[in-house]
Amino acid sequence: MVHYTTVATCTLNQWALDFEGNYQRIRESIQRAKAAKAKLRIGPELEIPGYGCYDHFLESDTVQHSWDVLSRLLEDRTLDDILIDTGMPILHRNTRYNCRVLFLNGKIILIRPKKYLANDGNYREHRWFTMWCQPPEEFPLPRSVSRVTGQKTVPIGDCLVDTLDSCIGVELCEELFTPESPHIAMSLDGAEIIINSSGSHHELRKLRRRVELIREATLKCGGIYLYSNQRGCDGDRLYYDGSGMVLINGQLLAQARQFAIEDIEVTTATVDLSSVRSFRASIMSRSMQAARGKRYPRVRVDFSLSAELATVDYLGAVPTRQMEPQFHTPEEEVNLGPACWLWDYLRRSGQGGYFLPLSGGIDSCATAIIVHSMCRLVVDACKGGDQQAIADVRRCTGSEPPGTPQELAREIFYTAYMGTENSTAETRARARELALAIGSYHVDLRIDTAVAAIVGLFTLLTGLVPQYEVRGGSSRENLALQNIQARLRMLLSYLLAALLPWARQKPKSLLVLASANVDESLRGYFTKYDCSSADLNPIGSISKTDLRKYIEWAGGQMGLPTRGFLDATPSAELVPHAPGFVQTDESEMQMTYAELGEFGRLRKINRCGPFSMFVKLVHLWHKELTPREVGDKVKRFFFYYAVNRHKMTTVTPAYHAETYSPDDNRFDLRPFLYNTGWSWQFRCIDEAVAKIEQISTEE
Numbered sequence: 001m002v003h004y005t006t007v008a009t010c011t012l013n014q015w016a017l018d019f020e021g022n023y024q025r026i027r028e029s030i031q032r033a034k035a036a037k038a039k040l041r042i043g044p045e046l047e048i049p050g051y052g053c054y055d056h057f058l059e060s061d062t063v064q065h066s067w068d069v070l071s072r073l074l075e076d077r078t079l080d081d082i083l084i085d086t087g088m089p090i091l092h093r094n095t096r097y098n099c100r101v102l103f104l105n106g107k108i109i110l111i112r113p114k115k116y117l118a119n120d121g122n123y124r125e126h127r128w129f130t131m132w133c134q135p136p137e138e139f140p141l142p143r144s145v146s147r148v149t150g151q152k153t154v155p156i157g158d159c160l161v162d163t164l165d166s167c168i169g170v171e172l173c174e175e176l177f178t179p180e181s182p183h184i185a186m187s188l189d190g191a192e193i194i195i196n197s198s199g200s201h202h203e204l205r206k207l208r209r210r211v212e213l214i215r216e217a218t219l220k221c222g223g224i225y226l227y228s229n230q231r232g233c234d235g236d237r238l239y240y241d242g243s244g245m246v247l248i249n250g251q252l253l254a255q256a257r258q259f260a261i262e263d264i265e266v267t268t269a270t271v272d273l274s275s276v277r278s279f280r281a282s283i284m285s286r287s288m289q290a291a292r293g294k295r296y297p298r299v300r301v302d303f304s305l306s307a308e309l310a311t312v313d314y315l316g317a318v319p320t321r322q323m324e325p326q327f328h329t330p331e332e333e334v335n336l337g338p339a340c341w342l343w344d345y346l347r348r349s350g351q352g353g354y355f356l357p358l359s360g361g362i363d364s365c366a367t368a369i370i371v372h373s374m375c376r377l378v379v380d381a382c383k384g385g386d387q388q389a390i391a392d393v394r395r396c397t398g399s400e401p402p403g404t405p406q407e408l409a410r411e412i413f414y415t416a417y418m419g420t421e422n423s424t425a426e427t428r429a430r431a432r433e434l435a436l437a438i439g440s441y442h443v444d445l446r447i448d449t450a451v452a453a454i455v456g457l458f459t460l461l462t463g464l465v466p467q468y469e470v471r472g473g474s475s476r477e478n479l480a481l482q483n484i485q486a487r488l489r490m491l492l493s494y495l496l497a498a499l500l501p502w503a504r505q506k507p508k509s510l511l512v513l514a515s516a517n518v519d520e521s522l523r524g525y526f527t528k529y530d531c532s533s534a535d536l537n538p539i540g541s542i543s544k545t546d547l548r549k550y551i552e553w554a555g556g557q558m559g560l561p562t563r564g565f566l567d568a569t570p571s572a573e574l575v576p577h578a579p580g581f582v583q584t585d586e587s588e589m590q591m592t593y594a595e596l597g598e599f600g601r602l603r604k605i606n607r608c609g610p611f612s613m614f615v616k617l618v619h620l621w622h623k624e625l626t627p628r629e630v631g632d633k634v635k636r637f638f639f640y641y642a643v644n645r646h647k648m649t650t651v652t653p654a655y656h657a658e659t660y661s662p663d664d665n666r667f668d669l670r671p672f673l674y675n676t677g678w679s680w681q682f683r684c685i686d687e688a689v690a691k692i693e694q695i696s697t698e699e
């Protein structure tokens with residue numbers, strides 16, 4: 001026996017508080033699901049207002065406008081004959097919940113509030129929502145909605161939905177990640193289809209975890225699992241990475257793309273409900289648990305997801321075949337995630353393109369390649385007939401979409417090499433060669449006159465002429481002279497971003513890109529308010545090591561000239577060359593990028609303070625370093641980290657890609673006035689070193 005039904009999971013590029021656009025995308029996705037003959041459609045978490053509204057969730061307007069959008073969907077009879085699941089905030093008895101609303105043929109069937117809220121890392125749902133912990137009750141509808149549906153009240157709570165032929169359970173994003181996930185009890189009580197709507201943002205390698213969790217869930221419990229996620233930048237540092245899925249009994253049937261320019265993607269699969277029954281009933285241990293399991297309250301709807309047996313079109317209905325999950329390599333993720341985020345930001349900001357100070361070093365090289373990747377995606381989308389992308393390009397450039405990424409870059413991507421007397425011909429040539437390969441509008445200028453003017457002003461004021469250390473100056477003079485060059489580049493970047501398009505008679509100005517990476521941010525090895533200060537930074541949560549791997553990959557995959565960048569020793573090129581002296585990042589930082597990567601991971605991911613970091617590294621590095629050397633390195637790291645933490649409070653908003661991100665504004669909340677002596681903590685390290693040394697001399 002077969003009971004085929006087609007189900008649809010929708011991946012939407014929602015934008016926080018864009019009720020008009022969000023409504024249009026939801027409606028269009030339902031229409032497309034219907035056109036694919038789906039009987040059940042799900043969409044992302046809080047898709048009506050957009051997931052990333054943050055404190056706007058506290059405003060009654062957000063709840064009110066969400067009801068308005070829902071009413072428009074409910075009164076639209078072209079959306080009949082498909083069971084629809086959507087998401088919005090709802091105020092019940094003066095308490096706000098993050099809810100799913102299930103409706104069919106203009107009537108609300110169930111409001112299912114989230115039970116376990118996401119509250120770690122970037123998530124702060126507890127700030128705006130309360131977890132649902134009551135048995136189901138009646139929810140009195142606002143009068144404006146009542147007038148549309150003819151219902152006075154609807155059920156609110158944790159219920160299953162019984163159709164005439166199956167049973168649906170709702171699990172809400174974080175609930176899947178918890179040890180006591182609702183899908184277990186729901187499936188033991190006969191929920192054959194579990195629907196999960198998510199607002200889940202991208203982190204490198206995170207998709208594997210989602211797939212594992214869902215596969216494990218349906219492998220153990222049996223059943224159909226429908227997962228939906230938002231996709232795109234909805235107004236913040238996060239990129240929601242789609243990947244809607246349909247699984248049955250541990251097998252993946254369909255998967256939406258993780259990264260794409262497209263605003264709407266509807267992924268459908270035709271599943272056989274009877275294969276869930278047969279799978280479950282064949283596992284006797286499961287059946288025993290099911291027989292004595294929890295009984296859920298149910299709401300019943302007079303609707304079938306599948307055709308009656310007698311009317312099944314055996315040849316017409318084709319069940320979807322199993323497929324392998326599609327995963328990108330981390331390098332591909334770096335290439336695609338920030339690129340899509342940059343495109344959303346650009347088209348939504350209404351600006352004319354991006355400006356990047358291109359130094360000939362690894363970080364700005366990686367940033368430029370990400371913009372190139374964005375151009376590739378946009379050109380491909382336009383060629384594929386994506387009307388939204390075509391309209392966005394027209395709005396951004398004032399002309400028709402060009403045929404190659406380089407042609408598009410010529411319109412929307414500007415790069416500048418800003419050399420001084422301390423720059424080298426090598427970095428200058430590398431910047432020019434890369435710009436040529438990706439097609440950016442590149443300018444090459446010397447800023448020595450501007451540097452001399454600023455120093456001259458200081459001399460006029462004080463009568464003193466500061467000197468570089470290699471020319472006999474103090475370290476304070478040396479630092480100040482470097483910082484003038486770095487900060488001037490920032491000033492000039494904003495000037496060029498505002499006026500270069502004007503000089504080319506282009507209609508709009510540019511957004512300025514920064515390219516500081518995680519390691520230099522953690523160590524504070526950059527000048528506050530230099531080119532690290534900009535409008536956006538696509539690589540701010542990625543480490544130098546990962547960026548090196550990325551540009552190596554990009555060189556091979558996209559044929560870009562990155563070899564020279566990889567072979568060069570990173571240097572700020574801010575001080576004059578002198579016999580026997582070369583300025584290099586690692587010697588100035590007094591630690592290597594590899595060590596910084598280790599410190600960064602231990603500090604954030606392993607939640608280590610100075611002492612526990614020392615204890616971990618004594619073991620990890622015991623082959624290369626003595627305990628005393630490890631202690632010194634850890635102390636040096638924490639000293640510089642603490643001295644420079646204030647720089648993270650003003651750091652440019654960066655794409656969140658990694659769990660070791662030091663972003664002070666949303667993700668890594670820390671003080672920025674530290675006692676940099678860490679006297680108690682460092683004493684513990686010193687005592688431990690002394691103890692270890694004593695033991696080893698005794699042995």
Ligand SMILES: Nc1ncnc2c1ncn2[C@@H]1O[C@H](COP(=O)(O)OP(=O)(O)OC[C@H]2O[C@@H]([n+]3cccc(C(=O)O)c3)[C@H](O)[C@@H]2O)[C@@H](O)[C@H]1O
Pocket residue numbers: 479482483486520524525526527528529571572574585588643646672673674
């Ligand atoms: N707790 C605190 N809260 C708020 N502000 C604090 C502060 N402590 C110092 N400050 C202030 O911070 C400012 C000092 O910071 P800043 O002006 O950035 O200067 P600073 O950190 O002293 O120097 C810049 C650092 O970046 C390195 N650098 C320079 C240029 C390029 C590169 C590269 O990436 O290759 C690296 C350079 O070697 C040096 O280590 C001062 O105004 C100071 O008063």
Ligand SMILES: Nc1ncnc2c1ncn2[C@@H]1O[C@H](COP(=O)(O)OP(=O)(O)OP(=O)(O)O)[C@@H](O)[C@H]1O
Pocket residue numbers: 356357358359360361362363364365416417418419420423489514515516517520526531532570571572573
């Ligand atoms: N000569 C230059 N021309 C243009 N921009 C520059 C130049 N030197 C530095 N910058 C800008 O300032 C930023 C910080 O400079 P810094 O010397 O610290 O480089 P970095 O952080 O090692 O990055 P990169 O690897 O891109 O050189 C660079 O990423 C770049 O955007």
Ligand SMILES: NC(=O)CC[C@H](N)C(=O)O
Pocket residue numbers: 045117118123172173174175177198199200201
């Ligand atoms: N919105 C949510 O509940 C998301 C939480 C979940 N841990 C995730 O990262 O995907």
